[in-house]
Amino acid sequence: xxxxxxxxxSSTKPWKSFRVRKRDTEVKRDAVxxxxxxxxxxxxxxxxxxxxxxxxxxxxxPALYHYFHNKEEIVIECYRRGIALxxxxxxxxxxxxxxxxxxxxxxxxxxxxxxxxxxxxxCVAWLDDGELSAAAxxxxxxxxxxxxxxxxxxITEGQRDGSIGTCDPKLAAFxxxxxVNWIGVWYQPGGPLSPEAIGRQYADVLTNGLRRRAESx
Numbered sequence: 208x209x210x211x212x213x214x215x216x217s218s219t220k221p222w223k224s225f226r227v228r229k230r231d232t233e234v235k236r237d238a239v240x241x242x243x244x245x246x247x248x249x250x251x252x253x254x255x256x257x258x259x260x261x262x263x264x265x266x267x268x269p270a271l272y273h274y275f276h277n278k279e280e281i282v283i284e285c286y287r288r289g290i291a292l293x294x295x296x297x298x299x300x301x302x303x304x305x306x307x308x309x310x311x312x313x314x315x316x317x318x319x320x321x322x323x324x325x326x327x328x329x330c331v332a333w334l335d336d337g338e339l340s341a342a343a344x345x346x347x348x349x350x351x352x353x354x355x356x357x358x359x360x361x362i363t364e365g366q367r368d369g370s371i372g373t374c375d376p377k378l379a380a381f382x383x384x385x386x387v388n389w390i391g392v393w394y395q396p397g398g399p400l401s402p403e404a405i406g407r408q409y410a411d412v413l414t415n416g417l418r419r420r421a422e423s424x
Contacts, residue, residue, distance in 0.1 A: 236274045239264060240288065243281045244326040248391075252282055253338050279343045282334065289331035290350045293321045307365025312414040314361060315383060318354065320406030322390045333391025355380050362417065372419040383413050 242263050246255045257278055261271045275281045296317035304310045321328035331354075336347040358380035365371030387409060400408075 232274075239271065239274050240281065240284055241326060243278075244285050244330050247282065247285065247334055248326060248329055251338075252278075252334055279339055282330070282339070283343055283346055285327050285330040286334075286347050286350050289321070289325065289327035289329075290353060292325050292328050293318050293331070293354065296321045306368050306370040307361050307363070308370035308414060308418060311358070311361035311365060311371070311417070312410045314357060315387065315413050316406040316410035318406075319387050319390060319409040320402045322387060323394055323402035323405050329391045329394065332388040354384060358383055365417070365419075369419055371417045374417060379417060386413055 239260070243255070243260055246260060246263065255278070257271060258268060260278075260281075261268045264271065275284075304313050322332045323329075331351070336344050336351075339347060359376045362371055362374070362376040362379050366373070366376070390405070390409075394405075
């Protein structure tokens with residue numbers, strides 16, 4: 208019996224240790240990503256060096272390469288997290304919307320709020336994917352197309368249900384995304400308006416013009 212007990216302890220300890228190490232790795236990886244996002248937003252992707260990131264984190268470059276192989280891998284993950292935040296914000300706010308215009312408004316508000324509130328959201332809005340390699344560009348642009356597809360889908364739905372007037376869904380989606388992404392250029396944390404207030408005002412301005420007008424008698 209003593210032997211079984213000893214065997215059980217020795218078999219569970221390595222698993223517990225693995226879980227602790229895995230969690231520690233995830234926390235450190237998150238810290239690398241958030242610090243990188245700050246640097247990218249401060250000085251741009253091109254001018255941010257891995258050595259600067261290591262210095263900001265107070266680790267060695269070899270330690271940094273343990274978490275990410277290169278700078279492009281980091282920026283792609285920043286984009287992934289930004290898109291995920293935008294989509295999760297929509298899922299939280301989407302309940303109860305019945306027409307395309309209302310769904311579009313909720314999405315634009317969630318999108319704009321995420322760009323203001325989160326560094327990863329601002330990375331999606333502001334960073335220039337033209338500075339990336341062809342392979343990285345394809346991956347980033349495929350992520351961005353998810354936003355475009357959602358915008359077009361709600362605009363098209365609104366035209367079908369009569370809540371949105373006549374317009375080119377592609378052009379309207381480009382106009383909305385361009386306006387929201389411009390937040391990344393001018394926004395500075397600590398301003399007088401909260402992220403939610405900015406999101407609401409952007410949603411009002413960008414969707415009211417699409418509302419179907421009553422036909423003149």
